[in-house]
Amino acid sequence: MSQVPLHIATEFPARSLEEWRRLVDKDLKGKPFTSLQSPLEGGLTLQPLYASQDAAPPPPGVAPYVRGTQALGHTEGGWLVCQEYAEPDIAVAAEAIRNDLERGTLAVWLCLGPTRGIPVKDEATMEQLLASVLLARTPVHLESEAAPVSMASLLLGVATKAGVSRKALSGSLGIDPLGILARTGALPGGVDAMFTEAAPLVTSLSGSAPELRALLISTRAYSDAGATSVHELAWAIATGVEYLRGMERAGVPPEVAARSVQFALSVGGQFFPEIAKLRAARLLWAKVVAASGGSPEAQAMRLHARTASATKTQRDPWVNILRGTAESFAAVVAGADSISTSPFDEPLGAPDEGARRLARNTQLILRDESSLNRVADPAGGSYYLEQLTTEIARAAWTELQRIEGLGGMEKALTQGDIARVLTETRAARDKAVRTRKQPIVGVSEFPFLGETPVKREARKAFGVENSARVPGVTEGAEVSRSVGLKPSRISEPFELLRDASDRTLAAKGQRPTAFLASLGAVAEHTTRSMWVVNALAAGGIESREKHGFADPAAAVAAFAESGAALAVISGPDAMYPEWVPALTSQLKAKGARVVAVAGRPGDNEAAFRAAGVDLFIYAGADLFSLLSSLHAQLGVA
Template sequence: MSSEPLPIATQFPPPPVEEWRRLVDKDLKGKPFTVLQSPLEGGLSLQPLYTPQDAPAPSEPPGVAPYVRGTHPLGHTEGGWVVCQEYAGPDVARTTEALHNDLERGSQGVWLVLDAPHGVDVKDAATLERLLANVPLDRTPVHFEPTTDLLTPASLFLAFAQKRSVPKQALHGSLGIDPVAALARTGAEKVDVAATLAKAAPLVTSLLTEAPGLRALLVSSRPWADAGATPVHELAWAIATGVEYLREMERAGVAPGDTARSLQFALSVGGQFFPEIARLRAARLLWSKVVAASGGPPESQAMVLHARTASATKTQRDPWVNILRATAESFAAVMAGADSVSTSPYDEPLGTPDEQGRRLARNTQLILRDESSLNRVADPAGGSYYLEQLTGEIARAAWAELQRIEALGGITKALVQGDVARVLAETRAAREKAVRTRKLPIVGVSEFPHLNEAPVQREAHAVAPAKGEGVIAPPRPFRMAEAFESLRDASDRYHAAHGSRPRAFMANLGTVAEHTARSTWIANVLAVGGIEADEHRGFADADSAADLFAKAGTSLAVISGPDALYPDQVPPLVAALKAKGATTVAVAGRPGEHEAAFRAAGVDLFLYAGADLFQLLKTLHTQLGVA
């Protein structure tokens, strides 16, 4: 065997991009090149190919401003990121037990969402002492995210640490003072951002010297991420909040660099794997630029970033798929270099997570770290033409939105004037349209639903909506699957009342080979709405089909088969079905030029890819008597 090296790289030089483009245009046969681009929310799009000309290799190593590649020179290779689980259950005793169990079994940090109805109701020092009784404060980062009472948790925690004889120098975490998030979440006029920050200024100054590991301020994007903001808007508004805090704290006598060193960011990570990696990298870039422009030194420009898996992407139906969603989102957060990560339990949308849900969530990160060794490479995304280019595009788009917000007077004024609510309404409507038309599919809900799945029983705690007293209406948190899940809920109620689910008679035309692909697709579509498909494998004629329909015990019939058979067979079949009592007849597929003739024959609606599936299924529910 020859030991001579094979000079493959020199024998096969890469072809120029122009040659590749010429071949692609030839294969497209007149279609525009844009059909190969994948649109993203926020006006961005993914290209089919990225080259060194799109994004040259990054010049700065990890740990160097502007910190695109991470804030630590060796990444997370020295111990890994912090597995920091979040807790928001209203039951203090249950939350205390869950917190203790998680810390004993691999969790390293604690993130407490406070204040009813949004989180743990810590009313006084005794409640906090009970909650943190089993937490070793000297080696466990503790983070607070109060939603209404912003300053009290800080004083309670510092007093508790003193009572436990834990020196301030040993404390790590954040106290969560975030008045902009409180304003966005509650809409209450009594949330005075400037006044709150002015009161927090002495605490910020004292902690810098007495407890440098404890950050007083927080920028949480949770109110916007949960209410339907696009990733670009979520990032831009988070940076705008940081700008507001730098500005207001400087008015209170705190230098921008000191404010930046007292601040932590918490962003949600959604389901688009590579764009989310790029967005978190862009977040560090933007924040570094903001602090530098404010006069902060390089060491204060490093963003401390907590990443949480998004709530909007999770489902109540087929919740086991949430394990996969949370795994991908956690993976993206780690690849992007987040300092701490919280993985939501798969059963969180069903109520307070139980031990199994928390264990799977906790172990997701432990597997990513200890078995997949994701902590052993600093900035694994660095140098990818695709991700470097996408990082820059997202950063530019978010910077443009930041400039727009600043032109309005800042994020607080944008909130109070209703600008943020307007944008949220627009982006949420666009996302809901994408979900309803299945351009944004949801596995287990709008795609591949398990109609007869056994429900996962969890103890649910009702959460009353916050009632804002101010000039803005708080954004309502929502999950993308809610609309379709409401149809399944209605089907369950129908099943409980009648002993069976709403049904559709499937009038399949042609041979099994001819109609199977389309009839299988239709059965899946009907199951999205909780409607069972009563399938039949072809008929001798229209009358025999109608006779079988009469025995099916339903008023809905769906005709499915190859397009070539529709012009001749649909009109007589519709007439026969309606003569036997069908009140609704649907046809699978786009009608095209035959729509007028089919409707004249009695067809009520058409089911096809790209239609507003939710509205069609809702119409079928109404006609089937499903409340």
């Protein structure tokens, strides 16, 4: 065996990006280079190759904190495993908190409110809720949909009663006026009034409770309503700019205000862009605070990440475990200080203990078995992620400048600009979902019509949302108003079709059914036929398959025995010109209410439609619209 050392740097000299590009262009044989690029949300483009940038970001722990706010990352103690609670029953919520803290949860995040959270009314209720929480050791975060300063005072009152000094407290108090305005559509007293009310608390806690942050910037409302990564990031930073200005008007300097801010961002299904988004968030916040005169210490972002609600499904909810794992993994790699993994059954209502256990253990496995906390900034050094971080930061900065041109985030909300942008982004995302360009496993891809529903105990229902009256507001009081942002999950269109199918099954004893007339040998039709079965199942339509008809008469006879009202012709394109016209007319004569053909019709469309074909099912079509049309023609309500 040779003992001669291999010097890779000299044996394989570096090649320039231009040299790689010339080779790629040669292999493309005339196709444009753009054919290798993939579009991302927010107007970004994924390149096929990334190279080293001119200047690498500073190491972890150094402003502008792209690589994290701590020099060693989370290698010493790991990130904080944080659980979120929105259970409307105080006793049930308190028991859930106790159970989770005993089994690995390190911090709690309380969603408070009379309609979509825990209905804390007074100090006694808050004390009951936190009965098992050691406030001197456990960070507590509040996120209130109403009266956040009052909720903060209740928490501080409980701590005082328990003999816990403010210096020992950690977490955040959840004073987020624009977040409340975005979620509920109304803010009693207005934004400036809340800044004035919060200013003494912010000033007091800056000295007495340095680890307890009074202000919150939560993007939950935007993420749940369909914001892209770029918009979510831009609006978070725009909110931060608004808070620094508002607190300064209330007498709190930017240095103090910046140290009082807790950020909470959602992590969605685009793995690498979500990593880049969180890294870019630290970069942009550092730039904003520096421009405001803040010190490097004040520029460090305290970042909480939660797995997104919009990506979760009610159908085949077990897949949510995989989604939550990938999203939590992305948050860890991006260097979030604390992370909440949503229970897989969250779309079905208040999570039960088993689902919370799986969510909690997801992070414990990532930390203790996968050892993700043993590397400071795992994303550092990746040309792709470093460049993507820069691109997302620049795109978000452009959007931030647009918001500033409107007069700031409050005006963007109250004048309906945010709602308008979200309507546009939701429409684009909805189109991608409907055409399965953005597939949803278990819903639009590989749906299982025979899935067993998740069994859960009956729980108390949440209060009525979007009440005409804002709790605690007297008639005539000043109220800032905006278009309340409606949460939505991307799987909802197809789930509505599945719900209709379930109702038909319950009422008639069977689902809407399709007879699949597969032409030719199994090898000739099976790929297309299985694709059609999968596509129909996304709408709750069950397929009855017959493989390999040799002539139209056999297919028609089998259809007559099936009792189906929908027939789908599936086979190789070469057989269609001869078979489709004759078979369609015979199927219609035997009672087929609808005849569909699998595949693009091409030049045969006019002839096929003249023969009686009602629609064509093919990849890239608006599958939701096709399935909705089939429901209507089959009489599915």
